[in-house]
Amino acid sequence: MHGRVKVRTTEEERARKEKERQEKLKVYKHAMQKIFHKREEGELDKELLELTGKVLSSNPDIYTLWNIRREILIIFQKNDDNEELSQLYDAELHLTEYCLKINPKSYCAWHQREWVLTTRADPNWEKELALCNTYLKLDERNFHTWDYRRFVVRQFKPSLKDEFDYTTEKLMDNFSNYSAWHYRSKLLVELYPDLEGGRPIEDSHHKHELKMVQSAAFTDPDDTSAWFYQRWVLGAVRTDIDVAVFVVSPLKTTIAFSRPVNQAFVASKTRLFFGNELVNGEWQSLTGPQYDVLWVLKHNAEITEGLDVKMEYDREDENIQIIPTTKYNSNTYIGKGEINFEKKYSKPVVEELNNQLEACRQLLAMEPDNKWTLLTTTVFLHCIDAKQYHKETIENLHTLKSIDNLRAGYYDDLITKWSIEEQLIEDYKKDSLDFKIMFEDKVSSLPHLQYYSHCENVDLSNQNLTSNILPALELLQNCKKLSLENNQLTTLKGFPNLNLEELNLKGNSDLVEEVELFKERCNYSVIF
Amino acid sequence: MDDDLPTDFQVIVVGTGMVESIVAAACSRIGKNVLHLDSSDHYGGLWASYNFDGLQKFIKEVNSDPKRQLQVYNLAEKWYIEKESAQDEKKEEGEEKPEEAKPEPGKKVWSQANFTAEYRKFNIDMTPKLLFSRGPLVELLISSNIARYAEFRCVTRVLTWLSDKLMPVPCSRADVFATEAVGIVEKRQLMKMLTSIVGYNEEEMNNEFKDWNDKTFKEYLAHKGLTPNLIHYVLYAIAGGTDTMPCLEGVKECKKFLMSLGRYGNTPFLWPMYGSGELPQCFCRLCAVFGGVYCLNRPIDKVQTLTVDEGKEVVTIESKSKTLKCDHLVIGINECPKDLISPEPAESSDISKAVFITNGSIMKSDKEPLTLLRFPPLNDGDHSVTVLEVGPATGSCPKGLFVVYFITNKVKDAESDLMGIAEKIFDMSGGDQTEETDKPKCLWSLFYNVKDTSAPVKSTTGAVHVCSGPDAGLDFDRAVEQAEQIFKKICPGEEFLPRAPDPEEIVFEDDVTHGPEFTRDQDDDDAPKE
Known part of the structure; x- marks a missing residue:
């Protein structure tokens, strides 16, 4: 067998590799020992930099070593030799770059790089941006790099338009890229705010994004990144904070908002008047968090018969809204705000939405059981005219529940939310202190409950409520009679402190043992 | 002619086309003693790539040798540009209309003399083909480790002709x-x-x-x-x-x-860099690395098969007054004496081909494109036409030019089969090269027909294996498939092109008895090794 090529067998190769590994391990252990010894001795010098550097270049994720390096660099900062310091920083950047080649998702290497650039006096941001480009070329979905890119852009402030175009370029290569879509959404609101209408994005760009994301969604409906972005684009409309309802009674004064607000907001934007008299007092959140949907006013003003109670609210569009009240029995005055869950799209955007709805309907005719097409159709319907299409959207959600059973709970929640929104419009037209679920679908959650915070008689019987919702009932601050009959409560833990007169817990068989104890604790009648 | 070429081989391969070269490599790789001959002075046969000078020689040879026209015929070469650089004329024109005559930067005015001067920058394929990224050839190049002998570029776009435009x-x-x-x-x-x-x-x-x-x-x-x-x-x-x-x-x-x-x-x-003709050479190289002997410019005269004892066959080849002997002869169909082929291959439809050199891409693009255009049949009953456009980045031509290949099944002759399509995507009128046109100018063209020898043929004896010529298809898949079949016949039970070792994996014979292992001094062992 002369002149034949002889190759190592796999057995020999394995032995060689194992030997190499053992060798590496020995070197590693030795180096680590030496590093910690030096640190204990306080020898924070260049030798230690070199030692840690060597270990890191094969094991970039030992954050302790990065910390030691920062300690050393901070000592060198105190020297006057700027040139030497600059060289040290350069070397540090070089090392992180090397380490990131080994592990592009090394948190500590990225962090070290950020630290160097924010610490040194002469950072070269342009180079950093170029580095991001290189790394994103190698892996366009590395969120570490995207994160770092946003950091660099914040400091360097390059043309945002260029950054925006960069996301377009990356998405054209591969649109399954949450990071690129996300960055795009951040840039859009900065680059193209709608100055006139006060919407987050200017109309033509809003339309363009809708088109672009639709193209992605229909190219690959199984790719969720496009759908998430589409939801963002559809949701990118201004929603003002509104007053839902306020109640002034001898017992308490409460105000509910459409969204959580903080105390400063309530105190500065709302003014309660008895006649022409401004009521002074302190706003407290119902449950204690900084942001809350329901606030209570502690005041000393006397509530009497025949008061003219009204509220002034400084709306976000800078108009002042005057909310009058209606008097109910026993000196209770209630003022309701406007119900406005509809998204306010501009006309061109609505046109685009209608176009897209049409495309969806065509697709749906071809593949009636396609989950994403049906869901998108449904979202479009809801966004275009929730009231007009209410019946169809609910039917669609029922279909979705059966074809996409894994997410049945999600669709249930949507049904509940959109149905409550529908019911609220009717309920707010009536002068009633009753709240009862009026639609067929059973609810398992209680969205928008603060809108019913004025109700005295709340009937939540025959639903699918579990004990998880109990804490949320605290929003029913003015409730006297509450029925949770025939639900799926398993415990009364978390039941809030309410001034009830009657609580109906019938038909929740799991509560048998707890109810007796509960009855002893509360001062209202509990029916079981 | 006397030479020191050995005369006894296990396998002799005649012709350096794609199939022959793969078989030669596969045999050599598993230790067969291989001699690889070619009658011409270059590799590839009909699969070759030529520089501009080589192509001119090829055209001349074919036109003057009726025997070669059995394979390649109807050669029609045409220039659409001046012989010499028209600088002087240009100047005169320039006086008349000083503004327009100035070529915009980057748009060079080419003459035939320019082509001749830059002939080495051309690599023009006789059998242009693409590789499917997950096709059998790519897999073979990777699994056999032959890929390191070649470089490739990605085709950047696929075009079609729809509603009268690209x-x-x-x-x-x-x-x-x-x-x-x-x-x-x-x-x-x-x-x-x-x-x-x-x-x-x-x-x-x-x-x-x-x-x-x-x-x-x-x-x-x-x-x-x-x-x-x-x-x-x-x-x-x-x-x-x-x-x-x-x-x-x-x-x-x-x-x-x-x-x-x-x-x-x-x-x-x-697309293979420097043309499809590189690929047979990659396999030849592996063959040589594993001891294959190469001899170009070596026509063969006579092939005979002898049956020696126990029915074993030996093939003898007369070449330049020398007698070569082998157990297996692998031979390209075009080199193969007629009497060894049985039965006579059925008449097949031939292939119409054309090459164009143009001064721009058929469809503008930001970066230099590499294009596959599939031209649907223009009329009922026509064949579709495969168009490949390659640019300077592939090493096919000098900067500023593109080489475009047309391939289709022959109906009448290459020119009538393909001219209609050429006129749709090129400006074939010659004239001012600096003129702004929406179609690139054709500067040079060559139409030719090739006999379709791609159908597998059987030989009269089990010791002779006939390799097909190139087909009209887009890829090399049939060549790879056939080469593997031939190899399996020659070396039953052996692995087809197992992975060739990288240099660092090779243990040299002299190296077998190791010296004392290099060990590091324990005391000195404080710096970590990278």
């Missing part, structure tokens, strides 16, 4: 997303069709297509509700078919195309 074909996911040529519902339809074709397993395949055996692919696509636009893309551009393409074949072709997406670039194809 259109990019959305073939990948990214393309479908980005294109504005198809509507949103069409995008969904197209993606659905493509993903379902890729996704079918055998059972689903049989189920879906059980009633489609005798129907066309076009009928199937129409049945699936695809719009005429989409049918065009899928049928002509992705499957590379015609209206009569059988359904199952269309599905198979589509699948092959789609399976190769997303491995290297945005299209399923690779």
Whole structure:
């Protein structure tokens, strides 16, 4: 067998590799020992930099070593030799770059790089941006790099338009890229705010994004990144904070908002008047968090018969809204705000939405059981005219529940939310202190409950409520009679402190043992 | 002529075409003693790439040798530019209209003399072909480790001719997303069709297509509700078919195309740098590395087979008054004496080809494109035409030029088969090269017909293996397949091109008895090794 090529067998190769590994391990252990010894001795010098550097270049994720390096660099900062310091920083950047080649998702290497650039006096941001480009070329979905890119852009402030175009370029290569879509959404609101209408994005760009994301969604409906972005684009409309309802009674004064607000907001934007008299007092959140949907006013003003109670609210569009009240029995005055869950799209955007709805309907005719097409159709319907299409959207959600059973709970929640929104419009037209679920679908959650915070008689019987919702009932601050009959409560833990007169817990068989104890604790009648 | 060429080999390969070269490499790789001959002074035979000078020589040789016209005929070369650089004339013109005559920067005025001067920058293929990124040749190049002898570029786009203009074909996911040529519902339809074709397993395949055996692919696509636009893309551009393409074949072709997406670039194809003629040479190189002996410029005169004891056959070859002996002769069809072929191969339709050199791409693009254009049949009964456009980045031509290949099945002759299409995408009128036109100017063209020798042929004896010539197809798959079959006959039970070791894996014979291991001094062991 002369002149034949002889190759190592796999057995020999394995032995060689194992030997190499053992060798590496020995070197590693030795180096680590030496590093910690030096640190204990306080020898924070260049030798230690070199030692840690060597270990890191094969094991970039030992954050302790990065910390030691920062300690050393901070000592060198105190020297006057700027040139030497600059060289040290350069070397540090070089090392992180090397380490990131080994592990592009090394948190500590990225962090070290950020630290160097924010610490040194002469950072070269342009180079950093170029580095991001290189790394994103190698892996366009590395969120570490995207994160770092946003950091660099914040400091360097390059043309945002260029950054925006960069996301377009990356998405054209591969649109399954949450990071690129996300960055795009951040840039859009900065680059193209709608100055006139006060919407987050200017109309033509809003339309363009809708088109672009639709193209992605229909190219690959199984790719969720496009759908998430589409939801963002559809949701990118201004929603003002509104007053839902306020109640002034001898017992308490409460105000509910459409969204959580903080105390400063309530105190500065709302003014309660008895006649022409401004009521002074302190706003407290119902449950204690900084942001809350329901606030209570502690005041000393006397509530009497025949008061003219009204509220002034400084709306976000800078108009002042005057909310009058209606008097109910026993000196209770209630003022309701406007119900406005509809998204306010501009006309061109609505046109685009209608176009897209049409495309969806065509697709749906071809593949009636396609989950994403049906869901998108449904979202479009809801966004275009929730009231007009209410019946169809609910039917669609029922279909979705059966074809996409894994997410049945999600669709249930949507049904509940959109149905409550529908019911609220009717309920707010009536002068009633009753709240009862009026639609067929059973609810398992209680969205928008603060809108019913004025109700005295709340009937939540025959639903699918579990004990998880109990804490949320605290929003029913003015409730006297509450029925949770025939639900799926398993415990009364978390039941809030309410001034009830009657609580109906019938038909929740799991509560048998707890109810007796509960009855002893509360001062209202509990029916079981 | 006396030389010190040994005379006894296990395998002698005559001709350095694709099939021959793969067989030579495979035999040599497993330790067979191989001699590889070629009658001409270059590798590749009909698979070769030529520089401009070599091509001129080739044309001259063929035109003056009626024997060679059995393989290649109807050669028609034409220039569309001046012999000498027209600088003087230019100046005169310049006086008349000083503004327009100035060539814009980058748009050079080419003369025939320029081509001659820069002849080495051309690599013009006689058999231009692409590799499917997941096709058998790419897999073979990787698994055999021969890929390191070659470089490739990704084909950047696939075009088609639709509604009387060139259109990019959305073939990948990214393309479908980005294109504005198809509507949103069409995008969904197209993606659905493509993903379902890729996704079918055998059972689903049989189920879906059980009633489609005798129907066309076009009928199937129409049945699936695809719009005429989409049918065009899928049928002509992705499957590379015609209206009569059988359904199952269309599905198979589509699948092959789609399976190769997303491995290297945005299209399923690779193009070998410096031309397809490089590929046979890569295999020859491996053959030589494992001890194969090479001898170009070595025509053979006579082949005989002898039966020696126990029925074993020996093939003897007379070449330059020397007698070479081997157990197996592997021979290209064009080199093979007629009496060894049995039965006589059936008449097949030949191939019409053309090469054009132009001063710009058929469709402008930001970066230098590398294009596959599949031209659907212009009239009923015509064949589709494969067009490949390669630029300077592939090492095919000097900067500023493009080489464009046309390939189709012959109907009449190359020129009449292909001129109609050339006129659609090139400006064939000659004239001022600096003129702004929407089509690139054709500067030079060559039409020719090639005999289709791609059908496998049997020889009269088991010791002689005849290799087919190039086919009209897009890829090298049939050549790879045939080479493997021939190898299996010569070396039954042996592995076909096992991975060749990298240099660092090789243990040299002298090295077998190791010296004392290098060990590090324990005390010195404080610096970590990288």
